[in-house]
Amino acid sequence: MMIKLKLLIVLLLSVGISCAQKTKTIETNEVLMGIDSLMVKKHLYTLASDEMEGRKAGTPGIEKAAQYIESEFERIGLDKFQDLKTYRQSFVEKELNLFNIIGVLEGKSKKDEYVLVSAHYDHLGVKENGSGDVIYNGADDDASGVAAVLALAEYFKNSDSNERTIIFVTFTAEEMGVVGSTYFGKQIEPDNFVAGINIEMIGKESKFGPKTAWLTGFERSDFGTIIQKNLINTGYTLHPDPYKAYQLFYRSDNAAMAKLGIPAHTFSTGPIDNDPHYHKVSDEATTLSVSTITETIKAIARGTESIISGEDTPTRIED
Ligand SMILES: [Zn+2]
Structure with missing residues:
Protein backbone atom coordinates (compact mmCIF):
# COMPACT_ATOMS: atom_id res chain seq x y z
CA MET A 1 0.00 0.00 0.00
CA MET A 2 2.77 2.34 1.05
CA ILE A 3 4.78 1.46 -2.04
CA LYS A 4 1.80 1.94 -4.31
CA LEU A 5 1.09 5.30 -2.73
CA LYS A 6 4.73 6.32 -3.18
CA LEU A 7 4.59 5.23 -6.79
CA LEU A 8 1.42 7.22 -7.27
CA ILE A 9 3.01 10.29 -5.73
CA VAL A 10 6.08 9.93 -7.96
CA LEU A 11 3.82 9.51 -10.99
CA LEU A 12 1.74 12.52 -10.07
CA LEU A 13 4.85 14.59 -9.46
CA SER A 14 6.41 13.64 -12.77
CA VAL A 15 3.18 14.40 -14.64
CA GLY A 16 3.08 17.71 -12.81
CA ILE A 17 6.68 18.46 -13.71
CA SER A 18 6.25 17.58 -17.38
CA CYS A 19 3.14 19.77 -17.58
CA ALA A 20 5.02 22.62 -15.97
CA GLN A 21 7.87 22.13 -18.44
CA LYS A 22 5.50 22.19 -21.39
CA THR A 23 3.89 25.40 -20.23
CA LYS A 24 7.32 26.85 -19.61
CA THR A 25 8.49 25.99 -23.13
CA ILE A 26 5.56 27.81 -24.66
CA GLU A 27 6.01 30.79 -22.36
CA THR A 28 9.73 30.93 -23.10
CA ASN A 29 8.98 30.84 -26.80
CA GLU A 30 6.62 33.75 -26.36
CA VAL A 31 9.24 35.69 -24.44
CA LEU A 32 11.93 34.75 -26.96
CA MET A 33 9.72 35.99 -29.74
CA GLY A 34 9.72 39.30 -27.89
CA ILE A 35 6.61 40.20 -29.82
CA ASP A 36 4.13 41.07 -27.17
CA SER A 37 0.55 42.15 -27.83
CA LEU A 38 0.58 44.70 -25.00
CA MET A 39 3.61 46.42 -26.52
CA VAL A 40 2.04 46.25 -29.99
CA LYS A 41 -1.12 47.82 -28.58
CA LYS A 42 0.90 50.60 -26.94
CA HIS A 43 2.67 51.45 -30.23
CA LEU A 44 -0.61 51.38 -32.14
CA TYR A 45 -2.65 53.47 -29.71
CA THR A 46 0.16 56.00 -29.24
CA LEU A 47 0.78 56.56 -32.95
CA ALA A 48 -2.92 56.64 -33.84
CA SER A 49 -3.90 58.92 -30.94
CA ASP A 50 -5.53 62.30 -31.60
CA GLU A 51 -2.42 63.88 -30.07
CA MET A 52 -0.47 62.94 -33.25
CA GLU A 53 -2.94 65.00 -35.31
CA GLY A 54 -2.99 62.59 -38.22
CA ARG A 55 0.83 62.60 -38.65
CA LYS A 56 0.85 64.61 -41.84
CA ALA A 57 4.35 65.23 -43.22
CA GLY A 58 5.46 68.79 -42.46
CA THR A 59 3.12 69.26 -39.46
CA PRO A 60 3.76 69.27 -35.66
CA GLY A 61 1.80 66.01 -35.40
CA ILE A 62 4.38 64.02 -37.35
CA GLU A 63 7.13 65.52 -35.19
CA LYS A 64 5.50 63.87 -32.17
CA ALA A 65 5.30 60.54 -34.00
CA ALA A 66 8.96 60.84 -35.04
CA GLN A 67 10.00 61.47 -31.44
CA TYR A 68 8.09 58.41 -30.26
CA ILE A 69 9.75 56.18 -32.87
CA GLU A 70 13.19 57.63 -32.07
CA SER A 71 12.72 57.03 -28.35
CA GLU A 72 11.72 53.42 -29.07
CA PHE A 73 14.75 52.85 -31.35
CA GLU A 74 16.88 54.26 -28.54
CA ARG A 75 15.27 52.05 -25.89
CA ILE A 76 15.65 48.96 -28.09
CA GLY A 77 19.29 49.86 -28.70
CA LEU A 78 19.54 50.26 -32.47
CA ASP A 79 22.54 51.88 -34.16
CA LYS A 80 22.50 54.90 -36.47
CA PHE A 81 22.46 54.61 -40.27
CA GLN A 82 25.52 55.49 -42.39
CA ASP A 83 27.13 58.61 -40.93
CA LEU A 84 23.94 60.05 -39.41
CA LYS A 85 24.32 61.41 -35.88
CA THR A 86 20.69 60.70 -34.98
CA TYR A 87 17.98 58.31 -36.18
CA ARG A 88 16.69 61.06 -38.50
CA GLN A 89 17.43 61.19 -42.19
CA SER A 90 16.34 64.77 -42.89
CA PHE A 91 15.76 66.36 -46.28
CA VAL A 92 13.68 69.08 -47.91
CA GLU A 93 11.15 68.32 -50.59
CA LYS A 94 7.96 70.04 -51.71
CA GLU A 95 9.26 72.93 -49.52
CA LEU A 96 8.71 70.76 -46.46
CA ASN A 97 11.20 69.64 -43.83
CA LEU A 98 10.87 65.87 -44.00
CA PHE A 99 12.56 63.01 -42.16
CA ASN A 100 12.68 59.24 -42.37
CA ILE A 101 13.50 57.52 -39.07
CA ILE A 102 16.18 54.83 -39.44
CA GLY A 103 17.68 52.36 -36.97
CA VAL A 104 20.24 49.66 -37.71
CA LEU A 105 20.99 46.24 -36.27
CA GLU A 106 24.36 45.14 -37.56
CA GLY A 107 24.68 41.61 -38.91
CA LYS A 108 27.02 39.03 -37.41
CA SER A 109 28.70 37.31 -40.37
CA LYS A 110 27.16 39.11 -43.36
CA LYS A 111 27.06 42.69 -42.21
CA ASP A 112 27.43 44.10 -45.73
CA GLU A 113 24.21 42.42 -46.83
CA TYR A 114 21.17 44.45 -45.81
CA VAL A 115 17.56 43.54 -45.23
CA LEU A 116 15.15 46.47 -45.08
CA VAL A 117 12.14 46.37 -42.72
CA SER A 118 9.82 49.32 -43.32
CA ALA A 119 6.46 51.03 -42.92
CA HIS A 120 5.33 54.61 -43.41
CA TYR A 121 4.61 56.67 -40.30
CA ASP A 122 2.93 59.62 -42.01
CA HIS A 123 -0.78 59.90 -42.74
CA LEU A 124 -3.29 62.50 -43.93
CA GLY A 125 -3.41 64.98 -41.03
CA VAL A 126 -6.53 66.92 -40.08
CA LYS A 127 -9.61 67.78 -42.16
CA GLU A 128 -9.57 71.49 -42.90
CA ASN A 129 -13.28 71.98 -42.40
CA GLY A 130 -16.06 69.97 -40.92
CA SER A 131 -17.34 69.28 -37.45
CA GLY A 132 -17.03 66.35 -35.09
CA ASP A 133 -14.04 64.08 -35.67
CA VAL A 134 -11.63 65.80 -38.05
CA ILE A 135 -8.47 63.78 -37.36
CA TYR A 136 -7.26 61.16 -39.80
CA ASN A 137 -5.74 58.84 -37.20
CA GLY A 138 -4.36 56.40 -39.75
CA ALA A 139 -4.45 53.50 -37.33
CA ASP A 140 -4.47 50.71 -39.89
CA ASP A 141 -2.75 52.98 -42.46
CA ASP A 142 -0.10 52.72 -41.25
CA ALA A 143 0.34 52.89 -37.47
CA SER A 144 -0.18 49.11 -37.60
CA GLY A 145 2.84 48.76 -39.89
CA VAL A 146 4.99 51.03 -37.73
CA ALA A 147 4.01 48.99 -34.66
CA ALA A 148 5.27 45.97 -36.62
CA VAL A 149 8.59 47.63 -37.45
CA LEU A 150 9.12 48.52 -33.77
CA ALA A 151 8.13 45.04 -32.56
CA LEU A 152 10.39 43.36 -35.14
CA ALA A 153 13.28 45.62 -34.15
CA GLU A 154 12.82 44.57 -30.55
CA TYR A 155 12.49 40.90 -31.52
CA PHE A 156 15.60 40.79 -33.69
CA LYS A 157 17.61 42.78 -31.14
CA ASN A 158 16.58 40.35 -28.39
CA SER A 159 17.24 37.24 -30.46
CA ASP A 160 20.74 38.59 -31.24
CA SER A 161 21.28 36.16 -34.11
CA ASN A 162 20.85 38.14 -37.35
CA GLU A 163 23.65 37.22 -39.73
CA ARG A 164 22.64 39.97 -42.15
CA THR A 165 22.32 43.63 -41.19
CA ILE A 166 18.73 44.75 -40.71
CA ILE A 167 17.78 48.34 -41.48
CA PHE A 168 14.52 49.43 -39.85
CA VAL A 169 12.97 52.46 -41.52
CA THR A 170 9.77 54.35 -40.94
CA PHE A 171 9.23 56.42 -44.06
CA THR A 172 7.73 59.88 -44.23
CA ALA A 173 5.40 61.33 -46.89
CA GLU A 174 4.26 58.02 -48.37
CA GLU A 175 0.83 59.59 -48.68
CA MET A 176 2.34 62.41 -50.81
CA GLY A 177 3.58 59.86 -53.35
CA VAL A 178 6.22 57.60 -51.73
CA VAL A 179 8.44 60.66 -51.16
CA GLY A 180 10.41 59.39 -48.14
CA LEU A 215 1.92 39.96 -50.41
CA THR A 216 2.10 42.49 -53.23
CA GLY A 217 4.05 41.59 -56.37
CA PHE A 218 4.13 37.95 -55.32
CA GLU A 219 5.12 36.73 -58.81
CA ARG A 220 7.84 39.34 -59.30
CA SER A 221 10.48 37.49 -57.25
CA ASP A 222 10.68 34.29 -55.18
CA PHE A 223 10.51 36.29 -51.91
CA GLY A 224 6.91 35.13 -51.31
CA THR A 225 7.63 31.43 -51.84
CA ILE A 226 10.55 31.66 -49.39
CA ILE A 227 8.15 33.10 -46.80
CA GLN A 228 5.55 30.41 -47.55
CA LYS A 229 8.19 27.70 -47.05
CA ASN A 230 9.21 29.15 -43.69
CA LEU A 231 5.59 29.37 -42.54
CA ILE A 232 4.82 25.69 -43.12
CA ASN A 233 3.44 24.18 -39.88
CA THR A 234 3.03 27.55 -38.16
CA GLY A 235 -0.71 27.74 -38.82
CA TYR A 236 -0.20 31.05 -40.64
CA THR A 237 -0.33 31.33 -44.43
CA LEU A 238 0.78 33.94 -46.97
CA HIS A 239 -1.11 34.50 -50.23
CA PRO A 240 -0.50 36.41 -53.44
CA ASP A 241 -2.13 39.87 -53.52
CA PRO A 242 -5.78 39.25 -54.49
CA TYR A 243 -6.42 42.83 -55.64
CA LYS A 244 -4.61 42.88 -58.97
CA ALA A 245 -6.68 45.73 -60.41
CA TYR A 246 -5.45 48.10 -57.68
CA GLN A 247 -1.78 47.69 -58.73
CA LEU A 248 -0.80 47.79 -55.07
CA PHE A 249 2.79 46.74 -55.81
CA TYR A 250 3.37 50.27 -57.12
CA ARG A 251 1.42 52.09 -54.44
CA SER A 252 3.51 51.72 -51.32
CA ASP A 253 7.11 52.30 -50.28
CA ASN A 254 8.28 48.91 -51.54
CA ALA A 255 7.86 50.35 -55.07
CA ALA A 256 10.72 52.83 -54.63
CA MET A 257 13.01 49.91 -53.68
CA ALA A 258 11.66 47.52 -56.34
CA LYS A 259 12.44 50.11 -59.02
CA LEU A 260 16.08 49.71 -57.99
CA GLY A 261 15.87 45.93 -58.43
CA ILE A 262 15.54 45.13 -54.72
CA PRO A 263 13.07 42.30 -54.04
CA ALA A 264 10.89 44.55 -51.89
CA HIS A 265 7.30 43.59 -51.27
CA THR A 266 4.48 44.71 -49.02
CA PHE A 267 2.76 42.47 -46.47
CA SER A 268 -0.87 43.35 -45.75
CA THR A 269 -4.06 41.88 -44.35
CA GLY A 270 -6.23 44.79 -45.53
CA PRO A 271 -9.69 44.02 -46.94
CA ILE A 272 -9.00 46.68 -49.58
CA ASP A 273 -12.24 46.42 -51.56
CA ASN A 274 -14.39 46.26 -48.44
CA ASP A 275 -12.95 48.70 -45.92
CA PRO A 276 -15.23 51.56 -44.80
CA HIS A 277 -12.40 53.22 -42.85
CA TYR A 278 -9.73 53.42 -45.55
CA HIS A 279 -8.45 57.04 -45.76
CA LYS A 280 -11.34 58.16 -43.51
CA VAL A 281 -11.25 59.90 -40.11
CA SER A 282 -12.78 56.68 -38.77
CA ASP A 283 -9.50 54.73 -39.28
CA GLU A 284 -9.14 54.50 -35.48
CA ALA A 285 -7.19 52.03 -33.34
CA THR A 286 -10.46 50.72 -31.83
CA THR A 287 -11.51 49.35 -35.25
CA LEU A 288 -8.47 47.04 -35.37
CA SER A 289 -7.64 43.65 -33.92
CA VAL A 290 -4.45 43.81 -31.88
CA SER A 291 -4.22 40.01 -31.99
CA THR A 292 -4.35 40.04 -35.80
CA ILE A 293 -1.50 42.56 -35.83
CA THR A 294 0.53 40.57 -33.31
CA GLU A 295 0.03 37.23 -35.11
CA THR A 296 1.01 38.85 -38.39
CA ILE A 297 4.16 40.35 -36.90
CA LYS A 298 5.13 36.92 -35.56
CA ALA A 299 4.46 35.39 -38.97
CA ILE A 300 6.69 38.02 -40.61
CA ALA A 301 9.43 37.27 -38.06
CA ARG A 302 9.24 33.53 -38.68
CA GLY A 303 8.63 33.86 -42.41
CA THR A 304 11.68 36.05 -43.04
CA GLU A 305 14.01 34.08 -40.72
CA SER A 306 15.98 32.37 -43.51
CA ILE A 307 16.50 35.70 -45.29
CA ILE A 308 17.73 37.39 -42.10
CA SER A 309 20.04 34.43 -41.45
CA GLY A 310 21.53 34.52 -44.95
CA GLU A 311 20.29 31.04 -45.91
CA ASP A 312 17.91 32.37 -48.57
CA THR A 313 18.42 35.24 -50.99
CA PRO A 314 15.37 36.22 -53.03
CA THR A 315 15.66 36.76 -56.79
CA ARG A 316 15.93 40.40 -57.92
CA ILE A 317 13.05 42.37 -59.39
CA GLU A 318 13.39 42.80 -63.16
CA ASP A 319 12.21 46.00 -64.72
ZN1 LIG B 1 -0.42 53.26 -46.28
Missing part, protein backbone atom coordinates in the same frame (compact mmCIF):
# COMPACT_ATOMS: atom_id res chain seq x y z
CA SER A 181 11.25 56.00 -49.64
CA THR A 182 12.23 57.57 -52.96
CA TYR A 183 14.69 59.83 -51.12
CA PHE A 184 16.03 56.86 -49.11
CA GLY A 185 16.51 54.94 -52.36
CA LYS A 186 18.82 57.67 -53.66
CA GLN A 187 21.10 57.40 -50.62
CA ILE A 188 21.80 53.68 -50.88
CA GLU A 189 23.69 51.20 -53.00
CA PRO A 190 20.80 48.92 -54.11
CA ASP A 191 23.06 45.90 -54.71
CA ASN A 192 23.77 45.73 -50.96
CA PHE A 193 20.07 45.24 -50.23
CA VAL A 194 19.01 41.61 -50.51
CA ALA A 195 15.34 42.12 -49.58
CA GLY A 196 12.74 44.69 -48.57
CA ILE A 197 10.02 43.79 -46.09
CA ASN A 198 7.38 46.52 -46.18
CA ILE A 199 4.30 46.39 -43.96
CA GLU A 200 1.01 48.18 -44.64
CA MET A 201 -2.37 47.81 -42.97
CA ILE A 202 -2.23 44.60 -40.94
CA GLY A 203 -4.97 45.37 -38.41
CA LYS A 204 -7.93 43.57 -39.98
CA GLU A 205 -8.56 39.98 -40.92
CA SER A 206 -7.67 39.38 -44.57
CA LYS A 207 -10.17 37.99 -47.07
CA PHE A 208 -8.35 34.62 -46.79
CA GLY A 209 -9.50 34.27 -43.15
CA PRO A 210 -7.80 34.23 -39.73
CA LYS A 211 -3.99 33.93 -39.61
CA THR A 212 -3.44 34.93 -43.21
CA ALA A 213 -1.80 37.82 -45.01
CA TRP A 214 -1.14 38.64 -48.65
Whole structure:
Protein backbone atom coordinates (compact mmCIF):
# COMPACT_ATOMS: atom_id res chain seq x y z
CA MET A 1 0.00 0.00 0.00
CA MET A 2 2.77 2.34 1.05
CA ILE A 3 4.78 1.46 -2.04
CA LYS A 4 1.80 1.94 -4.31
CA LEU A 5 1.09 5.30 -2.73
CA LYS A 6 4.73 6.32 -3.18
CA LEU A 7 4.59 5.23 -6.79
CA LEU A 8 1.42 7.22 -7.27
CA ILE A 9 3.01 10.29 -5.73
CA VAL A 10 6.08 9.93 -7.96
CA LEU A 11 3.82 9.51 -10.99
CA LEU A 12 1.74 12.52 -10.07
CA LEU A 13 4.85 14.59 -9.46
CA SER A 14 6.41 13.64 -12.77
CA VAL A 15 3.18 14.40 -14.64
CA GLY A 16 3.08 17.71 -12.81
CA ILE A 17 6.68 18.46 -13.71
CA SER A 18 6.25 17.58 -17.38
CA CYS A 19 3.14 19.77 -17.58
CA ALA A 20 5.02 22.62 -15.97
CA GLN A 21 7.87 22.13 -18.44
CA LYS A 22 5.50 22.19 -21.39
CA THR A 23 3.89 25.40 -20.23
CA LYS A 24 7.32 26.85 -19.61
CA THR A 25 8.49 25.99 -23.13
CA ILE A 26 5.56 27.81 -24.66
CA GLU A 27 6.01 30.79 -22.36
CA THR A 28 9.73 30.93 -23.10
CA ASN A 29 8.98 30.84 -26.80
CA GLU A 30 6.62 33.75 -26.36
CA VAL A 31 9.24 35.69 -24.44
CA LEU A 32 11.93 34.75 -26.96
CA MET A 33 9.72 35.99 -29.74
CA GLY A 34 9.72 39.30 -27.89
CA ILE A 35 6.61 40.20 -29.82
CA ASP A 36 4.13 41.07 -27.17
CA SER A 37 0.55 42.15 -27.83
CA LEU A 38 0.58 44.70 -25.00
CA MET A 39 3.61 46.42 -26.52
CA VAL A 40 2.04 46.25 -29.99
CA LYS A 41 -1.12 47.82 -28.58
CA LYS A 42 0.90 50.60 -26.94
CA HIS A 43 2.67 51.45 -30.23
CA LEU A 44 -0.61 51.38 -32.14
CA TYR A 45 -2.65 53.47 -29.71
CA THR A 46 0.16 56.00 -29.24
CA LEU A 47 0.78 56.56 -32.95
CA ALA A 48 -2.92 56.64 -33.84
CA SER A 49 -3.90 58.92 -30.94
CA ASP A 50 -5.53 62.30 -31.60
CA GLU A 51 -2.42 63.88 -30.07
CA MET A 52 -0.47 62.94 -33.25
CA GLU A 53 -2.94 65.00 -35.31
CA GLY A 54 -2.99 62.59 -38.22
CA ARG A 55 0.83 62.60 -38.65
CA LYS A 56 0.85 64.61 -41.84
CA ALA A 57 4.35 65.23 -43.22
CA GLY A 58 5.46 68.79 -42.46
CA THR A 59 3.12 69.26 -39.46
CA PRO A 60 3.76 69.27 -35.66
CA GLY A 61 1.80 66.01 -35.40
CA ILE A 62 4.38 64.02 -37.35
CA GLU A 63 7.13 65.52 -35.19
CA LYS A 64 5.50 63.87 -32.17
CA ALA A 65 5.30 60.54 -34.00
CA ALA A 66 8.96 60.84 -35.04
CA GLN A 67 10.00 61.47 -31.44
CA TYR A 68 8.09 58.41 -30.26
CA ILE A 69 9.75 56.18 -32.87
CA GLU A 70 13.19 57.63 -32.07
CA SER A 71 12.72 57.03 -28.35
CA GLU A 72 11.72 53.42 -29.07
CA PHE A 73 14.75 52.85 -31.35
CA GLU A 74 16.88 54.26 -28.54
CA ARG A 75 15.27 52.05 -25.89
CA ILE A 76 15.65 48.96 -28.09
CA GLY A 77 19.29 49.86 -28.70
CA LEU A 78 19.54 50.26 -32.47
CA ASP A 79 22.54 51.88 -34.16
CA LYS A 80 22.50 54.90 -36.47
CA PHE A 81 22.46 54.61 -40.27
CA GLN A 82 25.52 55.49 -42.39
CA ASP A 83 27.13 58.61 -40.93
CA LEU A 84 23.94 60.05 -39.41
CA LYS A 85 24.32 61.41 -35.88
CA THR A 86 20.69 60.70 -34.98
CA TYR A 87 17.98 58.31 -36.18
CA ARG A 88 16.69 61.06 -38.50
CA GLN A 89 17.43 61.19 -42.19
CA SER A 90 16.34 64.77 -42.89
CA PHE A 91 15.76 66.36 -46.28
CA VAL A 92 13.68 69.08 -47.91
CA GLU A 93 11.15 68.32 -50.59
CA LYS A 94 7.96 70.04 -51.71
CA GLU A 95 9.26 72.93 -49.52
CA LEU A 96 8.71 70.76 -46.46
CA ASN A 97 11.20 69.64 -43.83
CA LEU A 98 10.87 65.87 -44.00
CA PHE A 99 12.56 63.01 -42.16
CA ASN A 100 12.68 59.24 -42.37
CA ILE A 101 13.50 57.52 -39.07
CA ILE A 102 16.18 54.83 -39.44
CA GLY A 103 17.68 52.36 -36.97
CA VAL A 104 20.24 49.66 -37.71
CA LEU A 105 20.99 46.24 -36.27
CA GLU A 106 24.36 45.14 -37.56
CA GLY A 107 24.68 41.61 -38.91
CA LYS A 108 27.02 39.03 -37.41
CA SER A 109 28.70 37.31 -40.37
CA LYS A 110 27.16 39.11 -43.36
CA LYS A 111 27.06 42.69 -42.21
CA ASP A 112 27.43 44.10 -45.73
CA GLU A 113 24.21 42.42 -46.83
CA TYR A 114 21.17 44.45 -45.81
CA VAL A 115 17.56 43.54 -45.23
CA LEU A 116 15.15 46.47 -45.08
CA VAL A 117 12.14 46.37 -42.72
CA SER A 118 9.82 49.32 -43.32
CA ALA A 119 6.46 51.03 -42.92
CA HIS A 120 5.33 54.61 -43.41
CA TYR A 121 4.61 56.67 -40.30
CA ASP A 122 2.93 59.62 -42.01
CA HIS A 123 -0.78 59.90 -42.74
CA LEU A 124 -3.29 62.50 -43.93
CA GLY A 125 -3.41 64.98 -41.03
CA VAL A 126 -6.53 66.92 -40.08
CA LYS A 127 -9.61 67.78 -42.16
CA GLU A 128 -9.57 71.49 -42.90
CA ASN A 129 -13.28 71.98 -42.40
CA GLY A 130 -16.06 69.97 -40.92
CA SER A 131 -17.34 69.28 -37.45
CA GLY A 132 -17.03 66.35 -35.09
CA ASP A 133 -14.04 64.08 -35.67
CA VAL A 134 -11.63 65.80 -38.05
CA ILE A 135 -8.47 63.78 -37.36
CA TYR A 136 -7.26 61.16 -39.80
CA ASN A 137 -5.74 58.84 -37.20
CA GLY A 138 -4.36 56.40 -39.75
CA ALA A 139 -4.45 53.50 -37.33
CA ASP A 140 -4.47 50.71 -39.89
CA ASP A 141 -2.75 52.98 -42.46
CA ASP A 142 -0.10 52.72 -41.25
CA ALA A 143 0.34 52.89 -37.47
CA SER A 144 -0.18 49.11 -37.60
CA GLY A 145 2.84 48.76 -39.89
CA VAL A 146 4.99 51.03 -37.73
CA ALA A 147 4.01 48.99 -34.66
CA ALA A 148 5.27 45.97 -36.62
CA VAL A 149 8.59 47.63 -37.45
CA LEU A 150 9.12 48.52 -33.77
CA ALA A 151 8.13 45.04 -32.56
CA LEU A 152 10.39 43.36 -35.14
CA ALA A 153 13.28 45.62 -34.15
CA GLU A 154 12.82 44.57 -30.55
CA TYR A 155 12.49 40.90 -31.52
CA PHE A 156 15.60 40.79 -33.69
CA LYS A 157 17.61 42.78 -31.14
CA ASN A 158 16.58 40.35 -28.39
CA SER A 159 17.24 37.24 -30.46
CA ASP A 160 20.74 38.59 -31.24
CA SER A 161 21.28 36.16 -34.11
CA ASN A 162 20.85 38.14 -37.35
CA GLU A 163 23.65 37.22 -39.73
CA ARG A 164 22.64 39.97 -42.15
CA THR A 165 22.32 43.63 -41.19
CA ILE A 166 18.73 44.75 -40.71
CA ILE A 167 17.78 48.34 -41.48
CA PHE A 168 14.52 49.43 -39.85
CA VAL A 169 12.97 52.46 -41.52
CA THR A 170 9.77 54.35 -40.94
CA PHE A 171 9.23 56.42 -44.06
CA THR A 172 7.73 59.88 -44.23
CA ALA A 173 5.40 61.33 -46.89
CA GLU A 174 4.26 58.02 -48.37
CA GLU A 175 0.83 59.59 -48.68
CA MET A 176 2.34 62.41 -50.81
CA GLY A 177 3.58 59.86 -53.35
CA VAL A 178 6.22 57.60 -51.73
CA VAL A 179 8.44 60.66 -51.16
CA GLY A 180 10.41 59.39 -48.14
CA SER A 181 11.25 56.00 -49.64
CA THR A 182 12.23 57.57 -52.96
CA TYR A 183 14.69 59.83 -51.12
CA PHE A 184 16.03 56.86 -49.11
CA GLY A 185 16.51 54.94 -52.36
CA LYS A 186 18.82 57.67 -53.66
CA GLN A 187 21.10 57.40 -50.62
CA ILE A 188 21.80 53.68 -50.88
CA GLU A 189 23.69 51.20 -53.00
CA PRO A 190 20.80 48.92 -54.11
CA ASP A 191 23.06 45.90 -54.71
CA ASN A 192 23.77 45.73 -50.96
CA PHE A 193 20.07 45.24 -50.23
CA VAL A 194 19.01 41.61 -50.51
CA ALA A 195 15.34 42.12 -49.58
CA GLY A 196 12.74 44.69 -48.57
CA ILE A 197 10.02 43.79 -46.09
CA ASN A 198 7.38 46.52 -46.18
CA ILE A 199 4.30 46.39 -43.96
CA GLU A 200 1.01 48.18 -44.64
CA MET A 201 -2.37 47.81 -42.97
CA ILE A 202 -2.23 44.60 -40.94
CA GLY A 203 -4.97 45.37 -38.41
CA LYS A 204 -7.93 43.57 -39.98
CA GLU A 205 -8.56 39.98 -40.92
CA SER A 206 -7.67 39.38 -44.57
CA LYS A 207 -10.17 37.99 -47.07
CA PHE A 208 -8.35 34.62 -46.79
CA GLY A 209 -9.50 34.27 -43.15
CA PRO A 210 -7.80 34.23 -39.73
CA LYS A 211 -3.99 33.93 -39.61
CA THR A 212 -3.44 34.93 -43.21
CA ALA A 213 -1.80 37.82 -45.01
CA TRP A 214 -1.14 38.64 -48.65
CA LEU A 215 1.92 39.96 -50.41
CA THR A 216 2.10 42.49 -53.23
CA GLY A 217 4.05 41.59 -56.37
CA PHE A 218 4.13 37.95 -55.32
CA GLU A 219 5.12 36.73 -58.81
CA ARG A 220 7.84 39.34 -59.30
CA SER A 221 10.48 37.49 -57.25
CA ASP A 222 10.68 34.29 -55.18
CA PHE A 223 10.51 36.29 -51.91
CA GLY A 224 6.91 35.13 -51.31
CA THR A 225 7.63 31.43 -51.84
CA ILE A 226 10.55 31.66 -49.39
CA ILE A 227 8.15 33.10 -46.80
CA GLN A 228 5.55 30.41 -47.55
CA LYS A 229 8.19 27.70 -47.05
CA ASN A 230 9.21 29.15 -43.69
CA LEU A 231 5.59 29.37 -42.54
CA ILE A 232 4.82 25.69 -43.12
CA ASN A 233 3.44 24.18 -39.88
CA THR A 234 3.03 27.55 -38.16
CA GLY A 235 -0.71 27.74 -38.82
CA TYR A 236 -0.20 31.05 -40.64
CA THR A 237 -0.33 31.33 -44.43
CA LEU A 238 0.78 33.94 -46.97
CA HIS A 239 -1.11 34.50 -50.23
CA PRO A 240 -0.50 36.41 -53.44
CA ASP A 241 -2.13 39.87 -53.52
CA PRO A 242 -5.78 39.25 -54.49
CA TYR A 243 -6.42 42.83 -55.64
CA LYS A 244 -4.61 42.88 -58.97
CA ALA A 245 -6.68 45.73 -60.41
CA TYR A 246 -5.45 48.10 -57.68
CA GLN A 247 -1.78 47.69 -58.73
CA LEU A 248 -0.80 47.79 -55.07
CA PHE A 249 2.79 46.74 -55.81
CA TYR A 250 3.37 50.27 -57.12
CA ARG A 251 1.42 52.09 -54.44
CA SER A 252 3.51 51.72 -51.32
CA ASP A 253 7.11 52.30 -50.28
CA ASN A 254 8.28 48.91 -51.54
CA ALA A 255 7.86 50.35 -55.07
CA ALA A 256 10.72 52.83 -54.63
CA MET A 257 13.01 49.91 -53.68
CA ALA A 258 11.66 47.52 -56.34
CA LYS A 259 12.44 50.11 -59.02
CA LEU A 260 16.08 49.71 -57.99
CA GLY A 261 15.87 45.93 -58.43
CA ILE A 262 15.54 45.13 -54.72
CA PRO A 263 13.07 42.30 -54.04
CA ALA A 264 10.89 44.55 -51.89
CA HIS A 265 7.30 43.59 -51.27
CA THR A 266 4.48 44.71 -49.02
CA PHE A 267 2.76 42.47 -46.47
CA SER A 268 -0.87 43.35 -45.75
CA THR A 269 -4.06 41.88 -44.35
CA GLY A 270 -6.23 44.79 -45.53
CA PRO A 271 -9.69 44.02 -46.94
CA ILE A 272 -9.00 46.68 -49.58
CA ASP A 273 -12.24 46.42 -51.56
CA ASN A 274 -14.39 46.26 -48.44
CA ASP A 275 -12.95 48.70 -45.92
CA PRO A 276 -15.23 51.56 -44.80
CA HIS A 277 -12.40 53.22 -42.85
CA TYR A 278 -9.73 53.42 -45.55
CA HIS A 279 -8.45 57.04 -45.76
CA LYS A 280 -11.34 58.16 -43.51
CA VAL A 281 -11.25 59.90 -40.11
CA SER A 282 -12.78 56.68 -38.77
CA ASP A 283 -9.50 54.73 -39.28
CA GLU A 284 -9.14 54.50 -35.48
CA ALA A 285 -7.19 52.03 -33.34
CA THR A 286 -10.46 50.72 -31.83
CA THR A 287 -11.51 49.35 -35.25
CA LEU A 288 -8.47 47.04 -35.37
CA SER A 289 -7.64 43.65 -33.92
CA VAL A 290 -4.45 43.81 -31.88
CA SER A 291 -4.22 40.01 -31.99
CA THR A 292 -4.35 40.04 -35.80
CA ILE A 293 -1.50 42.56 -35.83
CA THR A 294 0.53 40.57 -33.31
CA GLU A 295 0.03 37.23 -35.11
CA THR A 296 1.01 38.85 -38.39
CA ILE A 297 4.16 40.35 -36.90
CA LYS A 298 5.13 36.92 -35.56
CA ALA A 299 4.46 35.39 -38.97
CA ILE A 300 6.69 38.02 -40.61
CA ALA A 301 9.43 37.27 -38.06
CA ARG A 302 9.24 33.53 -38.68
CA GLY A 303 8.63 33.86 -42.41
CA THR A 304 11.68 36.05 -43.04
CA GLU A 305 14.01 34.08 -40.72
CA SER A 306 15.98 32.37 -43.51
CA ILE A 307 16.50 35.70 -45.29
CA ILE A 308 17.73 37.39 -42.10
CA SER A 309 20.04 34.43 -41.45
CA GLY A 310 21.53 34.52 -44.95
CA GLU A 311 20.29 31.04 -45.91
CA ASP A 312 17.91 32.37 -48.57
CA THR A 313 18.42 35.24 -50.99
CA PRO A 314 15.37 36.22 -53.03
CA THR A 315 15.66 36.76 -56.79
CA ARG A 316 15.93 40.40 -57.92
CA ILE A 317 13.05 42.37 -59.39
CA GLU A 318 13.39 42.80 -63.16
CA ASP A 319 12.21 46.00 -64.72
ZN1 LIG B 1 -0.42 53.26 -46.28
